[in-house]
Amino acid sequence: MDNMRNSFAALRYICLYPSYKGDERTPLLRNNVQRSEPTTTKGATFISSVFNLMNAIMGSGILGLAYAMANTGVLGFCILLVLVSSLSAYSIHLLLKLCEQTGINSYEEIGEKALQKPGKVLVGISIIMQNIGAMSSYLFILKSELPAAIYTLVEREHTVYDWYEDGRLLLILVTLCVVLPLSLCPKISFLGFTSSFSFFFMVYFAIVVVIKKWSIPCPLPYNVTTPSGGFQISNSSDSDCTPKLFVISSKSAYTIPTMSFSFLCHTAILPIYCELNQPSKARMQNVANVSIGLSSVLYLISALFGYLTFYAHVDSELLLGYDVYLPRDVMVITVRLAILFAVMLSVPLIHFPARKAAILLLFGGRPFSVLIHIFTTVVILGVVLLLAIFVPDIRNVFGVVGATTSTCLLFIFPGVFYLKLNAGPLKSFDSIGAILLVVFGFLMGIISLSFIVITWVQSS
Template sequence: MSDNFRSRATEEENEVTPLLANEMGSRSRGASFASSVFNLMNAIMGSGILGLAFAMANTGIVGFCLLLVVVSALAAYSVHLLLKLCDQTGINSYESLGERALDKPGKVLVGCAVLIQNIGAMSSYLFILKSELPAAIKSFLNAGNTGTVWYEDGRLLLILITICVVLPLAILPRVGFLGYTSGLAFLFMLYFTTVVVMKKWTIPCPLPNNITVLSESFQVSNSSGSECTAKLFVLSRKSAYAIPTMAFSFLCHTAVLPIYCELDRPTKARMQRVTNISISLSFTVYLVSALFGYLTFYAHVDSELLLGYDTYLPHDVVVMTVRLAILLSVILTVPLIHFPARKAAILLLFGSRPFSWWIHSLTTVCILCVVLILAIFVPDIRNVFGVVGSTTSSCLLFVFPGLFYLRISTQRFRSLDYIGAVFLLVFGVVVGALSLILIIFMWVQSS
């Protein structure tokens, strides 16, 4: 009995250590299961939640639900393939899997995709700060002055928040330290979803015409009762933004392997449970917030959901608090998204050198500077969701996991995972290419 117990213990130890030995050597107790779930959920949920109601308005309720189920299921399955490859090879980073599959070009390709994806994600989060934080401060202060004061400058506030809050959290050396802030960010997202449900019965439909300041998407006559009819299926040019926005919203693959490395008692099955719980909870929050956001504004939902509430309930206390909650959640999410971006940049520029605080700090500051520049000059958050979602998000979510599995795995040609990997690869290439072509076509037409 004791020999069998020792044998099983040795097998479990061998299952845990190969993944971690490459980078961490002897390892102290890692992040807890709950902390890892919160970190992965924080990596999944972010600014994408503000764009999903717009996606539902352009696909219909049934169409949106079907697409959301497909994208979330494929996201969980692609993580399964990545974890399976890590288990087979002992590799502990997405970039190293790319190198194993496609030699050095694969490493560079994945590193660039991770860097672009996460910089795009962080810039979309900071874009929300730039557009929403001045209005949030002004509404809480009940400022009635007609002149311009410093806190009404979103660019200045963005720089101050980045230096005082984001930079100290982003410069932390390990992602596990962010478990508490990730749990807090998820609570803020739950609060946002609750308020979206509540406000469905506060804003009348048809939407009132006597608003003097309307966003572009609300400049439509609302006299017809048909404006309040939900569509089950919608197909239009704007539907091209749906899958990229969902891919952007469910992409957590750049954070999966760092979280796996720091998980206490890391095994593939344990990390898969972390992934399944995180994606399932995120799916629920996404679906509820998108559904009730759409049922509030119907075809006139804005590309950033909060803008509709700002227009029709500008002085509502609950809306003001939910806006602040989203802003705090965004601030706490940026450091977590920064972690894999910095890791990819260091791997591309400096290789597998030992940890250096000088390189670590310099890379952190440089990435945040690039993100700040993009957040200041990007005109519409929908552009970030569309372009980044159809290119790097599709590659990291669908194309790379399928391609790497086909190149690295030794499983037979007709195995279930082999067929699944082929489907992921084809789906990612076709959907990403079609979405990007349609988005560029709409840009050309509008210009």
């Protein structure tokens, strides 16, 4: 008990006084020494911590949840949403408990303490793959949405193919001119100012989805002219205008991975914990619960009304459906530009943890090197760019990343690390919960990935 008090005292000291802590790889407790505490520095407020965590939770996943609802049904989606969000909050509870017991404020270091070097490597690789998948999904949105956004702003009749209609070319230009320079900066703290807008962008997105539900008739119109000048023939009928409560198909395998992808915020939990004013496990758990709850509400609203707009014909990237039936709509244009702006400036922020984990795994504790910094940045962005260019559907990114790294970081690792490091009885509530969390993660990951591979094989 004394060790736990000392651990929490050291944790509170370093969380509140950054001049002491150095970087997040520094252990929060050294030799069980309790240090005296100054009284000058104040951490982040509860509200600002909620917004920071919501920004870590909400991202490109919100664009794919209407497609997930179309392939599970309204009730099926709601059940899975409650299940995944609750398990996400519970796995955060286990991580915070481990943080309190060990005095460590880094996901990789908790993995190392639990499973030695293999644990650190597993967490590092998972973080790299997860963030590469997230960046790929963001760049995929730029590839698909940026040409449509430019086209709607150009006032002229479509006669010939223009260069700005090539999403791949625009993606390469944006990556080289905007994303790469920002990612090369050793410090991009000024981008943190834009994160406060992300929540309001997502709220505006949900509002637009609700409003535009009544702007598109059902059944969907036939022979609609697309923004590229072609025609799309709809095969929608009156029977498609009734929402399905439960749907089971091969495409349903994408639902849980997409939700896991959409609720993963565990790599940001501990840094936000350290920024919190008067940090305590209970206070940070409340931050997590409020953030996950509000995110779930926005996810449900956007998914429900997106599904009720297009029903079975909803696109895996929701905004693309509005181009066909509401070309040059002002609200759709503004929400598209808002999301594109948020996505463009979010990629460098997501890139930083991936680069840090890659340098930590490949080069160990070497001092800062400009060559290593540039090399790692270019390689990671190159991989992300290739994935965004050649992956044909964003649901593939959500599905594979969600079924593998998201499942590990969200369910498996917190449960395994808790079982390894917790000194309490195996029959305790949290130990049983950790076992169930691990079992659920393994089952859902294996089942979802298997169905995704089968779907690929059948479609090819």
